[in-house]
Amino acid sequence: MNVSAIAQMTEEHQLITRVVNWLESLSASCEHHGSIDARKLRGATEFLRVYADQRHHQREEAIFFPLLVKLGVPPQGCPIGGLNHGHAQGREMVATLVGQIDAYEQKQADACEKIKKTLEDLVKHYRHHIWMEDAMVFPMGDRMISSADGQELAAKFDELDQQIGRETVERLEQFARSL
Ligand SMILES: [Fe+2]
Ligand SMILES: [Fe+2]
Numbered sequence: 808m809n810v811s812a813i814a815q816m817t818e819e820h821q822l823i824t825r826v827v828n829w830l831e832s833l834s835a836s837c838e839h840h841g842s843i844d845a846r847k848l849r850g851a852t853e854f855l856r857v858y859a860d861q862r863h864h865q866r867e868e869a870i871f872f873p874l875l876v877k878l879g880v881p882p883q884g885c886p887i888g889g890l891n892h893g894h895a896q897g898r899e900m901v902a903t904l905v906g907q908i909d910a911y912e913q914k915q916a917d918a919c920e921k922i923k924k925t926l927e928d929l930v931k932h933y934r935h936h937i938w939m940e941d942a943m944v945f946p947m948g949d950r951m952i953s954s955a956d957g958q959e960l961a962a963k964f965d966e967l968d969q970q971i972g973r974e975t976v977e978r979l980e981q982f983a984r985s986l
Contacts, residue, residue, distance in 0.1 A: 812960035813945050813952075816871070819863045820937045822983040826854050827933045829986040834926035837919045845908055848922075850982055852908070855901045858979040859933075862971055864894040867940075870963045871948065878951050886944050893936045900929050 830851060837843055868891055876882045904925045911918035952960070968976055 812871070812957050812964060813949050815961070815964060816863065816866060817941065817945060819858075819866075820941060822980060823855075823859050823863065823933060824937060825983045825986055826851055826859075827930050830926050831930045834923045834930070837923035837926070841919055843911070843919060843922060845911055849905075849908055852901055852905050854979050854982055855897070855929075857971065857975060858983070860894065860898055860901070862967065862976060864897075865967060866964055868894060870960060870967070874956060874960060875944075875948060875951065878956075880947075880951075886939060890936065890939065890944065893932070893939075897929070897932060897936070900925060900932065904929065 830848075833843055833848060833851075872880075872882075872887045872891070875887065880887060882888065904922065907918060907922045907925060911922060
């Protein structure tokens with residue numbers, strides 16, 4: 808058993824949750840004031856695209872889940888098929904949000920209302936997804952993965968970080984902590 812790779816992903820969930828909680832407060836700002844901090848929201852979309860998706864979801868999709876499949880977990884259906892589908896849905900929501908921020912900055916009518924709806928969907932989606940992984944998939948991985956496999960996971964995580972760039976990862980972590 809190796810907890811370090813899974814502990815890393817659990818910590819990533821905590822940072823993603825910080826951003827999700829902030830998105831929830833921003834959605835309330837849309838409702839009460841009819842305005843938002845668009846610049847900071849754009850920063851949050853970068854966090855979701857790069858840190859949550861290119862880093863965290865790729866750690867799961869391309870490295871962690873394939874190991875679970877190798878160890879006998881079915882690649883389709885629950886939980887892995889559903890979680891991979893969830894990553895694709897999240898990607899689509901973030902792309903929608905980016906378009907809505909453009910519209911907000913161009914002062915299009917109803918832009919804030921549309922952002923509010925997308926934020927509500929995103930918050931619900933991410934919380935449910937993270938809950939599924941924290942409550943079920945990570946504990947399952949913890950039981951199944953040997954120490955050697957865990958070390959290999961951690962090494963592959965490092966390789967992925969090198970591709971993304973460590974400075975980028977650290978900058979986005981700092982962004983999440985600043986919220
Ligand atoms: Fe995931
Ligand atoms: Fe995750």
